[in-house]
Amino acid sequence: MHIRQGLINRATKETRIQLALKIDGSGKSSIKTGIPFFDHMLTLFAKHAVVDLKLKCNGDLEVDAHHTVEDCGIALGQAFVLALGDKRGIRRYGTGFAPKNPSEIPFNGKDFRGEAYVPMDETLARCVIDFSGRPYLVWRGMNEMAYKKLSAKEKAQDTSSAFRFGLAREFFQGFANEARCNLHLELIYGEEPHHVVEALFKSFAKSVDVACQQDTRIAGQVPSTKGKL
Numbered sequence: 001m002h003i004r005q006g007l008i009n010r011a012t013k014e015t016r017i018q019l020a021l022k023i024d025g026s027g028k029s030s031i032k033t034g035i036p037f038f039d040h041m042l043t044l045f046a047k048h049a050v051v052d053l054k055l056k057c058n059g060d061l062e063v064d065a066h067h068t069v070e071d072c073g074i075a076l077g078q079a080f081v082l083a084l085g086d087k088r089g090i091r092r093y094g095t096g097f098a099p100k101n102p103s104e105i106p107f108n109g110k111d112f113r114g115e116a117y118v119p120m121d122e123t124l125a126r127c128v129i130d131f132s133g134r135p136y137l138v139w140r141g142m143n144e145m146a147y148k149k150l151s152a153k154e155k156a157q158d159t160s161s162a163f164r165f166g167l168a169r170e171f172f173q174g175f176a177n178e179a180r181c182n183l184h185l186e187l188i189y190g191e192e193p194h195h196v197v198e199a200l201f202k203s204f205a206k207s208v209d210v211a212c213q214q215d216t217r218i219a220g221q222v223p224s225t226k227g228k229l
Ligand SMILES: [Mn+2]
Pocket: 040, 194, 198
């Protein structure tokens, strides 16, 4: 099988990014964005999407984390476009479940489970994706948090709070625009900043994993009645 990979070199006056993505990987990663919390999110993305990901970003962190996070989302989206190519034979939708009872379907010799609902202690997040060729981000469940009064404990978690209030959205918007996918992310419930962001990234990962998998029943076919995605 041809290797589904995307190599991106992207440089602007704000960030310089080198990224290598292998979709049919094993979850290995080497991530250096200069933002430890973001490295943690991208590392667990690779792990749970079961892709191999190398990413190095030199961004203008002296301004703030915004450009770095947004541009890494853009570069990752571009890498998926390259790696997926004409999308023949892929599942396309990452609803998380195969058409039959997911626990009964063996996939690559393993049990095939693709829960796109991901819990993390008190938090539950959902992600549904469609590599449709059309960019759209739906971002639900976090808007009221923008006006929420922070507790002392939350203030102490500067980075994860910043991600919950806006940075995560910038990442996913950049990804959706460039991967040209419908990306629906929702916080069903949850409070703790680190858990909220981590559950979002994990549900994103699970959803991407399922959507990118190849379905042998439609090998060689573009999964669209239009014939193009
Ligand atoms: Mn964590």
